[in-house]
């Protein structure tokens with residue numbers, strides 16, 4: 001069968017709503033779009049553990065410490081599951097986990113803008129759990145019906161754990177909201193700090209050619225803007241119900257257009273942060289990741305060698 | 313393969329209760345079966361309970377072709393193998409003023425919930 005016929009047959013499968021497996025034939029473009037998406041998703045989970053990990057030693061009570069530690073562990077687990085899916089896609093391109101992580105250290109793969117930012121107070125830890133996880137959950141839940149079966153399976157497990165992250169984040173901010181004046185102030189400042197990053201998180205309003213191809217292949221179904229609107233739908237009323245303000249005087253729901261109007265985030269600033277790892281915390285966190293990856297390489301290699309010697 | 317620096321892929325199967333079969337939950341990377349078992353517990357059982365875990369090197373698994381639905385094709389109506397193929401029994405029993413008997417009813421009678429005869433999943437961990 002020639003390539004065109006194969007491609008046409010593949011598209012028929014996609015249009016019938018069939019799910020694709022790692023060992024199925026797939027167009028190179030499909031493989032590469034998926035790999036880029038899942039690679040970025042995987043390393044974002046790992047880098048996403050860092051802003052909260054910083055709060056493990058400083059959590060205000062033992063219960064909070066255990067809970068945030070569990071969450072950090074979940075995010076690392078998500079990274080493991082996703083990289084596993086990425087590896088199977090990358091194998092025909094001659095890449096394995098080492099290379100996928102090297103890409104992160106060398107700046108060849110991006111991770112989400114929110115994880116480049118500072119989390120200076122306990123309220124930031126709460127707002128990350130509440131709103132950053134909230135945004136990520138909307139993204140991930142929208143992908144549950146993706147055409148790539150191994151990704152869909154892993155997302156199911158991830159979303160089940162995210163439901164704990166939602167409650168965890170809400171519990172921290174609800175406690176602060178009912179706390180002292182100083183605690184409410186701290187919460188407001190954290191919301192102010194995160195708002196613009198959260199809008200950027202969903203990506204550009206316009207549907208880029210690559211995003212359109214992903215929609216054609218049913219890798220994803222919703223556009224960035226649809227997801228951002230969903231986020232605003234769910235979270236603006238809740239933020240306001242706590243008596244908090246959102247740092248955007250132009251934010252309002254337009255009844256006629258049936259959508260939220262908002263001030264655009266600084267696309268250029270955040271674009272540079274993710275493209276060149278130029279956020280306030282990018283270098284420090286990548287440095288920690290590099291330390292773990294490189295300083296422990298000898299351990300990984302020793303374990304492989306030990307097993308091989310045992311097998312002889 | 314002689315100079316493999318990378319970990320191997322293991323498929324992971326979890327048995328949640330002694331009366332359940334192992335169920336495939338995903339895969340992971342590990343340098344050896346021992347570490348694969350530990351990693352499987354960390355990756356897949358942070359919350360759920362289980363009584364047993366299997367890890368199997370991926371190369372040891374034999375599978376049916378993924379994109380050939382034909383392999384599972386059923387050319388015949390297989391209703392005769394299924395409960396739903398005998399729905400007329402209920403109607404037939406009516407003439408004798410009785411009703412069809414179903415397995416669920418027998419199980420329920422033998423294990424009434426009030427007597428605590430039901431499997432207690434939490435106890436099974438030991």
Ligand SMILES: [Fe+2]
Pocket residue numbers: 045074075078158162
């Ligand atoms: Fe996650």
Ligand SMILES: [Fe+2]
Pocket residue numbers: 075133136162165
């Ligand atoms: Fe999360």
